[in-house]
Structure formats: C-alpha cells, structure tokens
Amino acid sequence: MADIKVGILGAGGIAKLHTSILKRDPRVEIIGVADIDEGRSASLANEAGNAKPVKTLEELFELGVEAVYVTLPNTLHVDSVLKCLENNVNVFSEKPMATSSIDAAKIKEAASKSKGIYNLGMNQRYAYVFKKVKDVIASGEFTPFLANIKLNRGELLNPSWTANPQVTGGFLNETPIHLLDLSRYLFGEAQTVKCEGRQNISETEMDTFAIMLTYESGIISNLVTYAHAGWSFPFESMEVYGKYSTITTHEFDRVMYSPGLHQPAQVSEFFQVGVDHKWGYVEENRLYIDAILNGTQPLVTAEDGYLTTRLVEAVYESAKTREVIDFRQTLSK
Template sequence: MRKVGIGVLGAGYAGNVHAEILSRDQRAKIVAVCESDPEAARLFGFRYGAKVYSAYHDLLSDPEVEAVYITTPNYLHSEQAIAAMNEGKNVFSEKPMAINLEEARKVLETARRSGMKYQIGLSRRFWPVYKFVKELIDFGKLTPHLADIKMSRGELKRPSWVSDQKSSGGFLFESVLHVLDLARWLMGEIETISCSATSSVYKQLDDFAIVMKTERGKIVTVTSSAHASWIFPFERVEIYGDHSCIITEEATRVSYSDGLESEVVVHDFSQVPKNRSWGFEEEDKLFIDSILLERKAAVDEFEAYKSIELVEACYRSARTGQEIELPL
C-alpha cells in the first residue's frame, strides 16, 4: 500500500492533534517535523519516529515528504504554503490561509498554478452538529431565513502569540473565522457586511457585532467577544425557518423543531471522541483521499480565500463605519 509521507510544520497543539490522527491512518506516514522549540521537536520526533528539522525549507527539500501540514502561528501560513507548493508538496494548512487578502491571493494563485492539493482547516464543516444542519438545508427540510451566531472566546492568552496582532492578524482570524465561514456555507454567498467593533480588554478590536446579508436576501448576525470566559456554550448557532428552528451548542448538541406542534429532535454528541466531533478525523481522511485518489480537496484554496475575504470585509467595515459589498 502506498503511503503519503507527511511533514509537519509546528509541533504545538494542532500539529500533535493531526499527527495523532495520521499515525493511525495506514495510508500515511509521518516523516518529518519542523519546530522552533527544541524540546517540543524532540518529543514529537520521538513519539512519531519523525526526522527533526529546525528550518522549514530543509523539511520541504526532503524527498520523502509528499504533503505538508502547516500548524504554525497564523502569520507564517501563507509564506510556508507558497514555499511548499513551489517545492511540489501538497498542503494542508490550519486556518487562516493568510492574515491579509493580498497574501491570500498569492496562495490561491500558487495553488492553481502549481496543481498541488491545498486544503484549509475549516473544520466546522465536519462537525456532526453542523453536518446535520447542512443536510436539513440541502434536502429542503429547513429553509433558512435568518441566522444568529455567537462565538465567544474565553481569552487571548493561550497560546501566547494569539494576543499579538502581528502574529495572529487580529481576533477575527482566530476562532471567529470558523463561524464566518460557517455562515456562508450554511446560508449562502454573502453580498454585504456591516461590522461594529470595539477594543474593550485587549490592545486590539476584541468585541464584534456583525450583520451579513446573502445574495438571496437572508440575514446572518454574528456576535463575538475575545474575553468572555469559556462558559458553555462558547459557540451557538440558531437558524430560523418557516415556523421552524434549529439550535446548536458547540460540538455537543443540536436541537431541531420542524413545526409549531412537532416534537423537538435532539442529537447529543457528548460521548463522541473530540477528534471526531470536532471534525479533525474527517478532514484528515479527506486530505489523504484527495492525494491518493486524485480528488478535489474537501475545502480548497477558493473556499480558504473566501473566508479571508469575509474577515477583511468585517475589518474594513469596522474601520470605516460603512457597509462593505462583496466580492472585494
């Protein structure tokens, strides 16, 4: 059986999550890791039998590496993805694709020019709770007219670089990016965005109220705070149809009412292992599938670019006080 040689850039939390999953996939082999922390690199190399590099260009030159997982701080993603694809490596990148639209365009263009697979880690699309919502919408059982999304992060302290806007790109490039993408995926293409934001606790904009309108005239509201504590549920989606409603609570539970006098259906995923309920297992499987079976990436470079466009539109609206039209 052919095995895809994997190189991992970054041996932090995300790098180890993907490595643990890939180590159980008989179609993949973790070949190498690049990490600036020598002890983290040593432990990763020991655990997975991987070669250790201190410079990512050296890892990209390794002929055993066929695909690269990018799990480094946000500001490095675009540079490393472009370098990897130029070296003929397939790329799985944790979100965001880049921390500005200009760099995102460069990644998009490189992926298309090189012909390499590029998949972005917008893992909410693989959460069972959201897949259930998507299926109801796609099969016509729920016609979404209005959506209200809450994404509250407990803090910008772990990892330490997320509070540094030069490293992260800003709060919206963190967890909020997931729900902005989710809004587009569930409700349809976004046509306009209005955003109000303030800096309340951190030295960057950390409280957001966002209103999005879709091409079909549907409305999505997103509220997010970077200093809310981790009280359950930190993430909640409510979608309203014709006297129907669906409500999600993190990756744990989804409740659906399809009429005024109908029974409320509840799916509880609290006993499902986190790597599965948070979508990591499925996105990794699909990435390996795309390489071995020569399929389109599950969440490709265009979808990644559109997520950056949503973030950029929010920041532009917050700065100018104006409604922003898409595409940019």
C-alpha cells in the same frame, strides 16, 4: 506500506492533534517534524513514531515528504505554503489561509498552477452538529431565513500569543474565522457586511464585534463574538430559523431540529464522543488524504480560503469605517 509520506511544520498544540489522527491512518507515514525549537520537534517526532526531527521546511523536502501540514502561527503560513506549492508538494494549511487578501491571492494563484493539492483547515465544517445543519438545509425540507451565531473566544491569556495581533493577524483570524467560513458554507456567499467593533479590554486591537451579514440567497445572519468572555457557556452556538422551524446548536455537543408546528424535535447529542471526532478533525484529515490519493479537490479549496480572507477584511473595514460594505462589489475590484 503507507501511501503518503507526511511532514509536520510547526510542533505546537494543533500539530499534536493532527499527528495523533494521522498516525492512526494506515495510508499515512509521518516521516519528519520541523520546528525551530529542537526539543518540541523531537518530542512530536517521537509521538509520531519513526519521524525525524528537523528545523526547516527545506529539510522536510529533503526527506521526501509528499504532503506537508503547515501548523505554524497564523502570520507565518504564507511563505511555507507557497514553497510547498511551488515544489508541487501537497499542503494542508491550518487556518487562516493568510492574514491579508494580497497574500491569500498569491496562494490561490500558486494553488491553481501547482500539482500539489491545497486544503485549508476548517474543521468546523465537519463537526457533527454543523454537518446536521448542513444536511437539513441541503435536503430542501428546511429553508433558512435568519441565523443568530455567537462565539466567546475566552480570555486570550492561554496561550499568550493569542492576544498578539502580530502573531494572529487580528482577533477575527483566531476562532471567529471558523464562524465566518461556516456562514459561507451553510448560507452561500455574502452580499453585504455591517459591523460595529469596539476595543474594550485589549490594549492592541478590537476585541468586540457585532456583525450583520446578508447573503445572495436572501438569508440574514447576526454574528457576535467577544475576546474576553472567560469561556462562559455556551461559548459557541448557532440558531437558524425557517418557516415555523428552527435548528439550534449548543457547543459541539448538541443539535436540535424542530421541523415545524406540532411536530417533535429531533435531538442529537455527542457529549461522549471524543473531541477529535465531534469537532471534525478526524473526517477533515481523512478527506484530505482521500483527495491526495484520488487526485480530487478537497472540501475547503484555495478559492474558499481566499473568499473567507476577503470576508474577514470586509468585517474589519466595516468596523473601522462604520459603513455597510457591498461585499460582491468589493470582490470585483
């Protein structure tokens, strides 16, 4: 018999991915799928097995769910997450936590009072290539000084809602937020933020960002991201530089660690590994279920989500004002 009864709120593409993973976990039973589109909820409920298709979060509560996966569009996360926490229901929220720091603070406060465990979906922390980067830094054998990070988000045409800031909360809250979260995870908290932003193609918002971050650890990173690159490869990469040493990622498929002069590089390749594993989704879900069953904190907490939301806001503020933002001073306000 399954240990955790799960409901899915929002039956889009990412919900299908989480469902495919959760239904393989013997500790989980997906008992309900909610979506305002009855056809979509029925289809995903059928994929989940014996789940019941419903239309609202309240109906999931009535089914007796113990955990809810909030897989709605970005700007619709907050109210549903707050309802879960207020009802002491565990909640996994896809990124972003919120599209404003005010709403992120509400979730952080609610999570601190709730018996439910909150986790923010930041799967790239568990991606094989970035786990290697994290492990090498954590081992102490490699001290990073500088990082160059690149992300081309594609064309923002498919699905069409990714070009609508009323749905996404802004371009940076789509895929780029993963890189801002990763920068905190790998290098520590930001100290200053400087961004040059442009509105080159989009009719509604900034679509081009060159971001320089300094960290309390002393590390510097340069992050460039563009909304209309057409998936030119590598669409995502990271280069981290130490003393005569480098760690380089190429998509989610390859990571190379060059530990020093006159030493062979260590290369790991994951081309033949399924996306659900190498992009980190399987481990992300497993660890969240572990946290619920063990009553422990998950890897990406409400505090983490709040700080990343504040960092996104700081990038936008710098892009608009063209000034350097003292991030630590911002947090103290």
